[in-house]
Amino acid sequence: MPAKIISGKQIAADIRQELKAEVSELRRNQIFPKLVVVLVGNHPASESYVKGKIRAAEEIGMESVLIRLEDTISEQELLDKVDELNKDTTVHGILVQLPLPKQISEQRIIEAIAAEKDVDGFHPESVGRMVIGLETFLSCTPQGIIELLQRSDVPIQGKHAVVVGRSNIVGKPVALLLLQKDATVTICHSKTSDLAAITKQADILIAAVGRAEMITRDHVKPGAVVIDVGVNRTEKGLVGDVKFDEVSEIASAITPVPGGVGPMTITMLMANTIESAKRHAR
Ligand code: GUN
Numbered sequence: 001m002p003a004k005i006i007s008g009k010q011i012a013a014d015i016r017q018e019l020k021a022e023v024s025e026l027r028r029n030q031i032f033p034k035l036v037v038v039l040v041g042n043h044p045a046s047e048s049y050v051k052g053k054i055r056a057a058e059e060i061g062m063e064s065v066l067i068r069l070e071d072t073i074s075e076q077e078l079l080d081k082v083d084e085l086n087k088d089t090t091v092h093g094i095l096v097q098l099p100l101p102k103q104i105s106e107q108r109i110i111e112a113i114a115a116e117k118d119v120d121g122f123h124p125e126s127v128g129r130m131v132i133g134l135e136t137f138l139s140c141t142p143q144g145i146i147e148l149l150q151r152s153d154v155p156i157q158g159k160h161a162v163v164v165g166r167s168n169i170v171g172k173p174v175a176l177l178l179l180q181k182d183a184t185v186t187i188c189h190s191k192t193s194d195l196a197a198i199t200k201q202a203d204i205l206i207a208a209v210g211r212a213e214m215i216t217r218d219h220v221k222p223g224a225v226v227i228d229v230g231v232n233r234t235e236k237g238l239v240g241d242v243k244f245d246e247v248s249e250i251a252s253a254i255t256p257v258p259g260g261v262g263p264m265t266i267t268m269l270m271a272n273t274i275e276s277a278k279r280h281a282r
Contacts, residue, residue, distance in 0.1 A: 003226075003251040008148055015264075020060040022274055026277065033092050033093075033273050034062070034065070035269070036066075037067070038078075040078065040101060040104070052266050056270055057273075060270055071101045078109060082113055089280075093269070093273035093276050094114070094118070116276065116279065116280070118137055119273050119276055121272070122139060138272075140269045141169060141261060142176075143271075145229070146174075146178070147264060148261065152253060154253065156183050158184070159203040161186070163187045164207050165188075170208040171189070200219060203224060203225065205224050207226065210241065211232070211241055212232035213244075215243065215247065217247055217250055220251055223252045224250075225251065225253045225254070226242055238257060
């Protein structure tokens with residue numbers, strides 16, 4: 001039986017409806033959640049991601065501002081801009097789109113964003129709090145993946161989740177969130193030997209490596225749930241890390257690319273910004 005397609009697009013649309021209602025309730029109480037997105041330069045993929053974020057904010061009735069800066073900007077000028085946004089009490093979420101030009105240390109910028117406005121969840125304080133299970137902003141893609149699983153009624157507790165990829169923004173945090181939901185978690189990466197032997201044990205397989213269609217049917221146990229985080233631009237167009245056609249024949253459920261994890265990431269950014277505005281009001 002072919003896999004059920006987990007439509008991130010549909011689930012994200014449902015959540016955005018809920019968020020829209022929440023924003024209008026907050027606005028009635030004079031709370032106006034506001035997201036500021038900073039785009040340095042005009043990296044084509046970043047342009048497209050940033051547009052998606054601004055559009056999503058508009059869709060749910062939330063205020064958003066896009067600040068465009070020249071790619072020749074110095075690190076100090078960007079730090080000054082971040083500082084100004086940190087001090088602006090009308091701003092609840094600050095997102096500096098990555099990657100940044102080479103004269104700027106991404107880590108320094110991430111650490112300059114006030115933790116209480118870090119809706120990306122990239123600040124070391126946010127990451128540290130996540131690791132020990134304290135209230136914080138969870139980074140958006142990992143949080144979106146958990147929402148996708150939960151809203152698709154995929155059980156996590158006691159299941160073997162295998163994460164392929166160990167990036168700071170997806171692999172490591174999603175592994176920890178799955179662990180918090182009582183999965184047994186294995187993390188694989190580019191140096192893992194006999195990858196397929198491990199991924200074949202997965203009840204839940206998360207592919208977050210950034211290599212076009214590297215997960216084939218030989219990597220997947222029949223009946224597994226497969227979440228494809230890859231966004232790879234190839235001559236064929238946008239493809240994931242999973243060879244969709246063949247894996248969807250044996251998985252029990254699978255996310256498509258596009259229309260899977262991507263819309264969830266943006267939606268979680270909106271949720272984090274609303275949460276930030278609520279915390280600020282308390
Ligand atoms: N570049 C690609 N994805 C992201 C993201 O989630 N946040 C930021 N700030 N930059 C990105």
